[in-house]
Amino acid sequence: MRSGRHGEHISTASDPGPGTADEQLDGTSATTTECPPEENLAVVVYDSRLDRDIVSATRSSAPALMLVMRTPDLAVELGCVGSSLVGQVIPPNPACVELLGSDRRGRVEAATTDGAGGFVFDVVKGLFRLRARTADGVALSTGWLSTAP
Secondary structure, eight states, X not given: OOOSGGGHHHHTTTOOOTTSHHHHHXXXXXXXXXXXXXXXXXXXXXXXXXXXXXXXXXXXXSOOEEEEEEOSSOEEEEEEETTEEEEEEESOOOEEEEEEEOSTTOOEEEEEOOTTSEEXXXXXXXXXXXXXXXXXXXXXXXXXXXXXX
């Protein structure tokens, strides 16, 4: 796994600015990502859309998307596979993972991880955030993410 420039692509989505996802969720305009104090805001440490080796080696016009978000205590790997977002909490732990959509209803879906820390959601159009909390109370929250190329 490499870091460095890989966080740059998603970092702009983590602050969608006035009139976008933050405003749509709560009806107000916010310029920073809200993160409950007991959760750690995860940093994107890998985005396959910025990995030139993968993009050039992939023969299709739309290579598979892979994101890795990390806090000091927890990480989430997320991939877009067909019509599903497939993820894993690392280290593998029983956890509740929530997907928050940017639509006006602020859609929230929840999944409980399997024994390997895995979870699955339907692909989301537009911006979304993930929140995860393990059984022992370790939590993370992502900024706004997108599956768009």
